[in-house]
Amino acid sequence: MQRVAAFFALVGAVALVTWQTGFTPSQVLSVTVFAAFIVGTLLYWPFRLAFAFVGVAILLAARLVDIPHLIEFASLDVILFLIGMMTVIGFLEERHFFEAAVEKALPYVGGSAYTLMGAIMLMAFVSAALVDEVTSILFMSAIVIRIARRFHLDPVPYIIMTVFATNIGSSATVVGNPIGVLIALRAGLTFPDFLRWATPIALAALLLTIALSFLYYRRHMHDLHVAIHREGLAGAATRGEAEEPAAAAEASGSDGEGGEGAHERRGSLLFPSLLFLGTVAGLILHKQIEHWLHLGTNTMLVGVALAAAGIVLFVERHRARELVERRVDWWTLAFFLLLFASAGTLRYAGVTEHIAQGMVRLTGGALTPLLITITWSIGALTSVMDNVLAVASFIPIVGDLASQGIQVAPLWWGMLFGGTILGNLTLIGSTANIVVLGLLERHERRSVGFMEWFWPGALTSIPSLALATLLLWLQLPLLTR
Template identity: 80%
Template sequence: MQRFIAFVVLVAAVALVTWQTGFTPPQILSVTVFSAFIVGTLLYWPFRLAFALVGVAILLAARLVDIPHLVEFASLDVILFLVGMMIVIGFLEERRFFEVVVEKALPHVGGSALSLLSAVMLMAFFSAALVDEVTSILFMSAIVLRIARRFHLNPVPYIIMTVFATNIGSSATVVGNPIGVLIALRAGLSFPDFLRWATPIALAALVLTMILSFLYYRRPLRELHQAVHRVGLSADPADAERAAAGEAAAAGNPGHAAGSSTPDLRFPSLLFVGTVAGLVLHKQLEHWLGLESNTMLVGVALFAAGIVLLVERHRARELVERRVDWWTLAFFLLLFASAGTLRYVGVTEHIAEALVDATGGSVPRLLVAITWSIGALTALMDNVLAVASFIPIVGDLAAQGIAVQPLWWGMLFGGTILGNLTLIGSTANIVVLGLLERQERRSVGFMEWFWPGAVTAIPSLILATLLLYLQLPLLIG
């Protein structure tokens, strides 16, 4: 009952504010429906798709959007890219590609807790950058939990540090996070653009986050250091094999049976390298083929997914049904369509004009305002919700002749780095909390996450904002 009252009060407050601001009746209704969608999603997370479906139905019935524009706003290019990558990543996971790579790397990291955790955070960063944050946190958290069990330590501090690195790593490339895909396809940014502008800043934020995390978690770091010296880092191969077999059996993955040897990774390795190379070179492919910008960003993901399904043959349908998160994709599609409606009725243009008036049209001021607004919203809701809400606003700023290139990067870092601030700041956070509850019977309190998040995320976003500010002449040029 309390949540329902909160829902009604918040939605009514938004409607009242828009009415007093001078919005037209269609704009007031559009903002009210969209806010009901967002608030309902936050308060009743398991039913978010229901709120999305009802919200879009109301927008259609009220003639606030028509079918052609609904399809246009739904961002099918983003959805298709995510479908393709989910199929590829699901296949690689089932072939144990990531698990084997990580387990082969860990014994070479040295004998201290500092080097071990540094290696784990670096692997979390790069795996999130090369695949996506959810896939990365799934197999990296399995490694961290295995380490914590071996040394009989509380896994929460080490898991939180791993999530921090994962979220930051998801900003380094276009494939690391759905918001990166969304921004790339809306801003016309390529994989090399991310390597040039996002990756160096993400690495700088990672280094600062690691230093601050190690200072904040001095005691857990000392406990791990003592345990490593007492027990040793290398795990018993039989224990590791039994653990891998048990995890596989629980997940129902083929080729993962107890007693199985290291899988043949020749084709998975070729697929992984080929897909990443195709994404990196998609601009060149588009130039050679005379295609529109970012056509092959989607095309490479779909082609790689098609190869996977041909290789899987009889298991192809099972792979698509089990590994593609259709629930989340349907939610994203309706979210993008609903956010696009705000632009259709002129709400985002109104907000863009207010931002220009408040900042005087100054790109540095807009950069700070949008980066930290996205960050604040991300801390209160999922980062995809926050970024999807702002993309039409940035589009209207561009229509007013403002150089918005720096603003896209500010949105990216605000939506990823400040996702570390709270429990619900990113999908990776929510996923790992579920893992801790299911596997370790441990829950993490809001403040238990918030304080290390504040210590690391706020300085890291300040650093990212400063580095973007220093490069403004290059970005605008």
């Protein structure tokens, strides 16, 4: 009953504020429906798709959007990209490609707790950048849990540090996070653009996060250091795998099948390696491919993902349908599609233009205040709601700022870092956080309290986002050239 009261109170407050600040009746209704969609999603997360369906139906019935614009706002390019990449990543997970790569690398990191956790955090960063945050945290958390079990340590501090690196790594490239895909396709940014502007800042944020995490968890790092010197690191990552195959399979996202077929999928890594390298190379070179074929910007960003998925389905043949049905998160994609359509309706109704004009009046149109406002507003929203929700709400606003002649290139990057780095602040700040909490509860019977996450999250994410904001500000002359 309290949540019902909170739902109507929050939605009513949004309607009242928009009415009092000069919005037209149609704009008030559009904002109210969108607020009901967002608040309902946050308060009743399992029913988020139901809220999405009902919200879009109301927008259509109230003539706040028509079918052609609904399709335009639905961001089908983003959805198609995610379908392709989910198919490829699902195939690689079932072949245990990522797990094998990490396990082969771990024995070479040395015998110190600091080099071990530094290497794990770096691998989490790189894997999130090259695939996505959820895939990265699935196999990295499985490795960390095995190490903690080997040394009889509480896995939570080490898991949290790994999640921090994963979320930061998801900002380094266009494929690391759905919001990166959304921003790239809306802003016309390419994979090389991310390598130039996002990756160096993400690396700087990672180094600061590693240092601050080691400081906060210095007692746990000492315990790991003592355990490594007492028992040795060799086999820590892989020991116990034979004893607990079901848990390892579930943590890595595999189907847990036994027998000859499962063994063959794990043992044959040549094709998965070639597929992974080819897909990454195609994504990096998509701009050159578009130039050679005289295609529009980012056409082959989507095309490479779909081509790689097609190759996977040819290889899988009889298991192709099963792979697509199980590995593509259709529930989430349907939610994203309706979310993007609903957020686009705000622009169609003139709401985002009204907000953009208000921001210009508040900041005088100066780029530095706008950069700080956008970056930290997205970050604050991300810490209490899904980052895709936060970014999807702001993209039309940035688009309207651009239509008023404001140079918005730095704002896109501010949105990216606000939506990823400050996801480390709370338990629900990113999808990776929620996924790893479920893994801990399922496999370790260990729950994490809000403050247990918040204090290390605050110590690391706030300075890291401040550093990212500073580095963007220092590069404003280059970004606006």
